[in-house]
Amino acid sequence: MRDIILKGHRISRNFGGLQALKDVSFEVEQGKIFAIIGPNGAGKTTLFNIISGFDRHFGGEILFMDKVISGLSSHLITRKGIGRTFQNVRLFNNLSVLENVAVGCNGWVSAKLFRSIFGVRSSIREENSIRKYAEEMLQFVGLEKKKDHEVESLPLGEQKLLEIARGLAAKPKLLLLDEPGAGLNEKEMESL
Ligand SMILES: Nc1ncnc2c1ncn2[C@@H]1O[C@H](COP(=O)(O)OP(=O)(O)OP(=O)(O)O)[C@@H](O)[C@H]1O
Ligand SMILES: [Mg+2]
Incomplete structure (x- = not known):
């Protein structure tokens, strides 16, 4: 069936x-x-x-x-369990690459912990489960080396991959990708 x-x-x-x-x-x-x-x-x-x-x-x-x-x-x-990305990227420019992915974890992290992390940004570094998972997702899309970068410094193709990492960080059962290939170069497209 x-x-x-x-x-x-x-x-x-x-x-x-x-x-x-x-x-x-x-x-x-x-x-x-x-x-x-x-x-x-x-x-x-x-x-x-x-x-x-x-x-x-x-x-x-x-x-x-x-x-x-x-x-x-x-x-x-x-x-x-439905995640999505946006055709026009919607990332948090005031957060780092890693932090943007960590935001995606908020569905499975307790609300209290999540508040404490984004209340005291530095504590994200101490929070192993979120950091590890976010790093794993960055690795999956090939952006692990840029985890401490500012979002605005990434080319559009990488911002789109970052959105995918953030979407995956929520551990969705279904992920909706709106034009994921737009703005990606040949190499990025292939890995996508
Ligand atoms: N908020 C809105 N108000 C008015 N019209 C809208 C709105 N959103 C979409 N439309 C119209 O609905 C139609 C479908 O738009 P939509 O953005 O869903 O198309 P699409 O298939 O995603 O196109 P693209 O390939 O350009 O992304 C278009 O004619 C668009 O102008
Ligand atoms: Mg569209």
Whole structure:
């Protein structure tokens, strides 16, 4: 039997008079890479925003691991195990590369510990479980050597890889990548 992790049923979205999505239905199998392709303006990002709870004004239904998630906040959807990256990178420029990844750990780190880390930034260095995991994710995307760099100093391709590391740091069951290859050079693309 096929194991369906994500299911969209007749998803529609209007922006004023513009119908960005009309009755979009799909099923994503567990453990598979599922791609959504289409020209500029086809509605790919709109669909991602809807699945991840960033846009809650849509018609239709979404099921994640057999439970309805449509209508939930982005925060709750993240907690349920759906991570995402953004087409236009959204990183914290005032945090280091490693700290940006550590932010992604907040779903599985206790709220108290998380507050203490970002209340006293230096304590992140002392917090082994987060640091180790964040470093592992940086290694996975090939950015471990840049962990102490400022985010703004990274070229766009590396910022996109950093977003993937941050997304993975949340230990998601499903990761949505919005145009992950845009801005990557040939070598980065290959490793992606
Ligand atoms: N917040 C919004 N308000 C009004 N129109 C919007 C909004 N977001 C998206 N649209 C419109 O909806 C349509 C789908 O846009 P969307 O960004 O989802 O496409 P896309 O497939 O991601 O395109 P691209 O390949 O350029 O990233 C476009 O016509 C876009 O202008
Ligand atoms: Mg898009």
